[in-house]
Amino acid sequence: MSIQIQxxxxxxxxxxxxxDAGHLRRRDVQDLFHDKRVILLGLPGAFTPVCTxxxxxxxxxxxxxxxxxxxxxxxxxxPENPWAVDAWSRVMDPQGRLQFYSDGNLDFGRATxxxxxxxxxxxxxxxxxxxxxxxxxxxxxxxxxxxxxxxTCSAAEYLARxxxxxxxx
Ligand code: BEZ
Numbered sequence: 001m002s003i004q005i006q007x008x009x010x011x012x013x014x015x016x017x018x019x020d021a022g023h024l025r026r027r028d029v030q031d032l033f034h035d036k037r038v039i040l041l042g043l044p045g046a047f048t049p050v051c052t053x054x055x056x057x058x059x060x061x062x063x064x065x066x067x068x069x070x071x072x073x074x075x076x077x078x079p080e081n082p083w084a085v086d087a088w089s090r091v092m093d094p095q096g097r098l099q100f101y102s103d104g105n106l107d108f109g110r111a112t113x114x115x116x117x118x119x120x121x122x123x124x125x126x127x128x129x130x131x132x133x134x135x136x137x138x139x140x141x142x143x144x145x146x147x148x149x150x151x152t153c154s155a156a157e158y159l160a161r162x163x164x165x166x167x168x169x
Contacts, residue, residue: 004113007139012111014060014100016077019086029108034137036072039159041098042114042130043078044148045123047086051078055129058156062167063097069165075099079106079126103127120146129154133163 005012011033015026033040041059043051056076059066061075075098078085082102089100109127109167116128131154134139141162142152152158160167 002110002113003116004144005111005142007142010117011134011137011139012108013112014107016103016108017082018099018101020080024082031054032132032135033073036136037070038073038075039066039071040132040134041074041076041154042127042132043076044116044118044126044129046078046084048123050149050151051129052092055151056098060093060095060097062156062160062165065075065160065165065167066163069160069163071163071165072144073099075101077101077103077105077108079109082155107153114144116148118119128168129158133159149155 013028013030014119015028016032017024017026041058042058045051058075059074066074080102081104085100085102103109106115106125114128114130116124116126129148129151130141132139143159145152145154157167
């Protein structure tokens with residue numbers, strides 16, 4: 001088993017991918033996030049019921065509150081291929097509040113030790129469910145769910161409380 005990345009450590013230099021007007025793009029995460037305060041949500045799968053119905057959608061709804069509290073960027077990463085991630089982003093977030101990245105090769109998951117095995121659900125090796133706060137490429141906060149279908153410490157409301165973000169009542 002690989003060693004999990006810790007708070008206070010720098011993100012690894014591995015590429016994430018996304019689609020841009022039909023073109024496949026890739027960039028290393030250090031580069032993507034080096035000058036920003038970022039929330040990065042890690043999800044086991046696109047189009048899965050918990051990720052879609054209760055987890056990611058709350059971050060999309062609450063994105064303006066996170067921005068008002070000083071976050072430059074909200075992003076999510078999932079181990080599907082970039083085309084599937086792009087299709088999911090169009091369904092989930094037509095306003096484009098979040099950035100959606102593919103870790104289809106699991107380079108990010110393996111480099112951070114944030115993978116898990118869910119073969120019984122036909123997800124094979126996938127990302128754990130986690131959320132991290134990144135400041136200038138360093139991990140400031142990392143919350144990892146013990147059970148992939150749980151949304152507790154990775155929930156938008158939980159992270160908002162930790163980060164002192166004021167949410168609408
Ligand atoms: C989900 O609904 O998000 C989910 C389902 C099975 C495994 C992991 C995640």
